[in-house]
Amino acid sequence: xxxxxxxxxxxxxxxxxxxxxxxxxxxxxxxxxxxxxxxxxxxxxxxxxxxxxxxxxxxxxxxxxxxxxxxxxxxxxxxxxxxxxxxxxxxxxxxxxxxxxxxxxxxxxxxxxxxxxxxxxxxxxxxxxxxxxxxxxxxxxxxxxxxxxxxxxxxxxxxxxxxxxxxxxxxxxxxxxxxxxxxxxxxxxxxxxxxxxxxxxxxxxxxxxxxxxxxxxxxxxxxxxxxxxxxxxxxxxxxxxxxxxxxxxxxxxxxxxxxxxxxxxxxxxxxxxxxxxxxxxxxxx
Numbered sequence: 290x291x292x293x294x295x296x297x298x299x300x301x302x303x304x305x306x307x308x309x310x311x312x313x314x315x316x317x318x319x320x321x322x323x324x325x326x327x328x329x330x331x332x333x334x335x336x337x338x339x340x341x342x343x344x345x346x347x348x349x350x351x352x353x354x355x356x357x358x359x360x361x362x363x364x365x366x367x368x369x370x371x372x373x374x375x376x377x378x379x380x381x382x383x384x385x386x387x388x389x390x391x392x393x394x395x396x397x398x399x400x401x402x403x404x405x406x407x408x409x410x411x412x413x414x415x416x417x418x419x420x421x422x423x424x425x426x427x428x429x430x431x432x433x434x435x436x437x438x439x440x441x442x443x444x445x446x447x448x449x450x451x452x453x454x455x456x457x458x459x460x461x462x463x464x465x466x467x468x469x470x471x472x473x474x475x476x477x478x479x480x481x482x483x484x485x486x487x488x489x490x491x492x493x494x495x496x497x498x499x500x501x502x503x504x505x506x507x508x509x510x511x512x513x514x515x516x517x518x519x520x521x522x523x524x525x526x527x528x529x530x531x532x533x534x535x536x537x538x539x540x541x542x543x544x545x546x547x548x549x550x551x552x553x554x555x556x557x558x559x560x561x562x563x564x565x566x567x568x569x570x571x572x573x574x
Contacts, residue, residue, distance in 0.1 A: 290321040290356050290452055290485075292342050292374065297351035299337055299509075311337045313509045315351070319453070324479050324486045326496030326517075329506030330531045335489045338506065339455050342487070343367075343374035372401045375451035379458045382438035385430040390421065390441050393430055397449045408448075415447035418482065419474060436467025440474060447478070454478060455487040460495070472499065493535045497521065497556040505532070521556050537561045 297315040302308050312334050319325055319342075329335050340346040341353050344360050344367045353360050360370055378384075387393035394415055398408040416426065419440040425433070430441055439459065446454065456475065460468040476499055478484040490496050496503055496517065503520045505513040507530045513520050521527075524534035533539075534556070541553045541561060551568050555561050 291354075292319040292453060293352075293354040293357075294318070294338075294341065295352045295354070297338075297341060297353065298349050299341070299346060300349040303349055311509055312341075312348075315511060317504065317511065317514075319485065319487060321452070321485055322483065324499060324501045325488070326500030326503045327487060327489045327506060328491070328493070328496055328503060328532065329512070333506040334509040335506050336457055337509075339376065339457060339487060339489060342453070342455055343371045343376050345376065368401055372397075372449040373451055374453045375446035375449060375455065377443055377446055377454070377456045377459060379461050381442035381445075381459075382430070382435070385438060385442060385445075388429060389427045390416070390430055390433070391426040393441060394445045394448050397445050401449060411448040411450060412444075415444040416441075418447055418478065419444035420470070434467070435463055436470050439463065439467065439471055443471075443474065451484065453485045453487065455489075457489045458491065459488070460490075460492070475499070493521075493533060494537075494557075497535045497537075505530075517556055518554050522554070 294315050294317045297312055298310070299312040300308055301311050315338060327335050327339065337346060341348060347361060355370055355374065358365060360367070385393050387396065391412055394412040395408050398411045403411065421437070421440055421444060425437070430438055433441065443459070459475065460471050463471065472495060475486060475488065479486045488496065488500060500517060503515065503517055504511055505520060505527065512530060513523055513526065521534040521538050524538055527533060537556055537558050538553070541551050541555055541564070544551050545553050549568065552564055555564055
């Protein structure tokens with residue numbers, strides 16, 4: 290399975306005095322099983338791009354393919370597409386509206402016409418995947434913490450059994466504990482349940498830790514694409530567009546400048562600790 294974007298261009302308010310190019314000649318393929326991080330400063334085109342993946346936006350020109358089929362061709366089911374390509378917006382908990390957690394998670398499966406039995410089974414499976422205990426199923430979503438609400442909102446998308454899960458800044462506004470819970474959930478969905486993940490984030494540390502491939506957006510274009518190691522090697526280029534590498538990269542390069550023989554390709558704190566212990570022979574007290 291794959292999502293493929295070919296020569297995609299998108300223009301806001303096309304044909305008016307407010308016309309503005311949002312995306313320019315985007316070519317990108319997301320393969321089954323990947324964990325992709327999309328990064329870029331505000332206004333770089335990240336959110337506009339991901340809203341093309343399940344047909345919420347329509348290109349001004351270019352094509353979006355799902356498993357080789359043009360999603361805009363006549364007869365293509367957008368409803369079925371959106372059950373397979375789930376999109377979680379920023380602050381998705383604002384869209385919780387049912388009287389109970391369970392009923393809220395059932396909304397998506399109901400909307401795609403599943404049987405009552407499948408709706409209930411899917412909702413309960415999704416809540417379990419999201420780490421919501423059974424005693425919360427009949428509680429009002431309004432009574433939950435911020436992190437719990439976010440997990441319930443994600444469960445509402447998971448209940449449609451998506452193959453691709455696209456998340457737009459899923460940890461925005463959460464405290465460190467809630468942020469770690471959400472990132473652990475997403476990582477488990479990828480590793481244990483085989484869900485393909487596309488994570489839009491401002492956090493270089495988060496994408497360095499979890500993503501297997503990065504796409505850097507700038508001014509509506511793909512600026513750099515590659516593994517986290519390949520992308521963050523180009524930290525000077527990232528700085529020119531207002532971004533930076535994870536702090537680990539700068540720390541190791543400073544050690545290198547001080548004469549220590551450390552591997553500067555490392556990008557996560559845990560790897561850095563192991564490297565320092567190995568190369569500088571730090572003794573545990």
